[in-house]
Amino acid sequence: MTTAEISRTANQSALAPGKHRRWWQEAVTFAGLSAVAVILLELLFATCGIGGQEFLEPDPKLGCRQIPGKQVTWRLEGFSNDYLSSSGHRDVEHEQAKPVGTKRIMVLGDSATEGLQVPLGNTYCRVLERHLNSGSAGRSEVLNFGCSSYSTGQQVLQFEQQAVKYHPDLTVLLYVSGAALQNVYNPYKRVAEARPYFFIDSTGRLQEDDSVLLEQATAMQPNAVLSFLRKNSRIYGVLSQTNLSLSIHEKLYHKIRGWLVSLMARVQPAQSNKFKRLLYPPQDVWPVTSKLITRLNDVCLANGSKLIVMIFPNTVNDPVQTKQIAEFIRLSKQERFGLLDLTPAFKANPDPSSLFLQYHFSSDGHKVAAEQLAAFLKNQKQIDGTTAW
């Protein structure tokens, strides 16, 4: 409809008498046109790389996981267009069995490690692997197990359940203070994200709390249609992304959604009551996190791997993170794991802002992180010859 026609139609004194169509004709038209529209939209979105940001699916043990083999086109911050590996990681293909003569570094982390904001080849894991293989006779593999939204606790469980099977010689965990906040939750809160949480019991032991996962187990059960749409439909990706974007940016939407979720929980009391939540006093983040790191270190050592914790650069001088770094220094000495704080290197860069996009590393940031890690590995070898590197 053109501008001239708009004014013409707006000027019409009454609606032109149209033929009244029967309801079944309208229903058939609706069905037919909807099918055509779906096909055309899927083609359009696929061609333009739209709706390809849906890359996580529910996981009964970890809360969520990346969808194996999914093509992801990322536009939220930065840009990338790559496939996840067949094992479901932001990585190139790796056999589970370690090739003879190859040394493996397993990298755990959240979205900062996953690095969807930059092309796969520019993530610090890929850069590090190229770096390590360029200068030495031996072959090295760097495996990227980073997954968006993972807490430190989920990273530890991921290592115990999946990563050990890859027999890493070295394990690197990129610690982001925001991820640690998700290790604990308030059990009295009605709505909580489906993931394993942790707490320290009255005897001082670290305990896992899966009650939220169990509570939402029904909703998380594999649904064939939903799984298919999540993996294959761009329209589903657009709707899912819109839901996320509105939840973050639109207060009213967030309120309405929260209200609906609460309402659903009240409407279906039978299901909610099936799984009683574990009740314990509110937890401080750091004691739980330090116990998780200790546990990861123990599991690494038990499986012949050495742990290095790399700390996400604190370029904004966040006091909470500054305090955590001090705690990490103490813990690393006590538990004897490697510690690399990226803050000094990032601050020393002539243009620190170029190392980040909004919240995540830019390609330059990934490069600096990889260089720092490579230098750290080299120094560690010089300090104690017993390390894997």
Place this chain on the structure above:
Amino acid sequence: MLFNSFTYLIFLPIIVALYWLLPAVCRRGLLLVASYVFYMNWIPAYGLLILLLTVVNYFLGLAIFAHQKRRKLVLTLGLIFNLGCLCFYKYANFLIDSLFQSATWLHTKLGLPLPVPVTEPVVNIILPLGISFFTFEFIHYITDVYRGSQPVKNFWNFALFAAFFPSQIAGPIKRFQDFMKQLLEEPVFRPSTFQAGLYLIFLGLFKKIVLGDNLGQVVNIGFNHLDKLGTLDAWIAVVGFQLQIFFDFSGYTDIGRGSALAFGYKVPKNFNWPFLASNLTEFWHRWHMSLSTWLRDYLFIPLGGSRGGAWKTRRNVMLTMILGGLWHGAAWHYVIWGAFHGGILVLTKEWQDFVSKIGWLARLRPHPIWHCAGVLVTWFLLFMAGILFRSDTMPHALAMAQKLFVPASSGQVVPALLESTLPVTLSAYALFLICSVCWERSDCSQPDAKLASQQPSRTGWRSYAEGVAQWWQNSFAAQAVTYASVALIVLGFAPGKMEPFIYFQF
């Protein structure tokens, strides 16, 4: 409340549904309440400001009409009041900053004994949304009443004219005579009008979100990282900004006009193919038309217009454009932007006079190549002016302009453009425009005799397309699927975060 927000997505359908379900007598009241809810959604206290301005201007209109002998005095008081409000909210900090900078310069450079404070004083004011627009509507109202128009007797009708939410925040600047005529005629629900409104809303959302916001991301990379800018980057950023501001503002206007049509009201058009203008004078007849006609009627003509000879005309053009620049924003680069436009408008007039005096040049004027050259020159001038408009400071603008002409290898803007969806969406929009033009030109039912003579008979594809359009208009299912698809396209191509409209800051 933003037109591109979820809140408006809920707000508009509720108000439209209530509006048409309620008896006619309640509709104006509902629209008035809705307009205040819309405005007070941001800072509720500012609802009182618009109410105060409405009350004062209502009585000013009546007073001007009632006291014909003292109408000039009342008008002057009214202008002082309206402009005073605008200056206080919009220009207070600009004036303080300019005075402080001048005093500091005089004190430090020339050693004048001035009592300059150590820190710059700042007045904590948040600019009320749309104040520049509704102040201009009030000035138009009292001036027209002064010139002989009948004032609005019914306060509630006047309040609705002042607060009407589809045009409240960023225009188009309405004329009360047109609006009151529609208000008194009591709009009747017509599906065709409603459909036209819906079409405009979707078109506006597409322009704003899919084109404007995505262009904004590319433009921001260019303007925010001057040090890493190559020549091609700079050109993309500068051209991109001109397109961004067009899509942003015309998108807003389309949504506003579409929303008004949903209630059965028509608000004026603001754009008419501005990038086809072959000179800057023509451009201002096609761009932000409600502002340019306001500036002509309430600033240029009262200043003397073109009645007092060549020099006075030039002075009036310059003053009008400088004040127009200042209206856009309280900063010196807006003033210079206005002066740039004013200067080019003066030069355009001189050039046109020169061309008409030189025979062979005058004969070239009707030639299409002459027109195309004019369009290209106009684009270039707009791009240069756009740098002044977009930059935060004058040094920033100069640095950006320098980047255009100093060869340097490409940086971040080119990859950002290629990675974005813009190559596809801009091409799709260009195709849409071409189809629109073909459709209009092939329409023999148009009253344009010239066009009709060019197309003596309805072509086969035209009648086929009209048949499809007729079928579409009569099928609720077809319309539902179409609008749902467009909505999905807008959502899919939207950047992660909704951006506010550029003209909201004015």
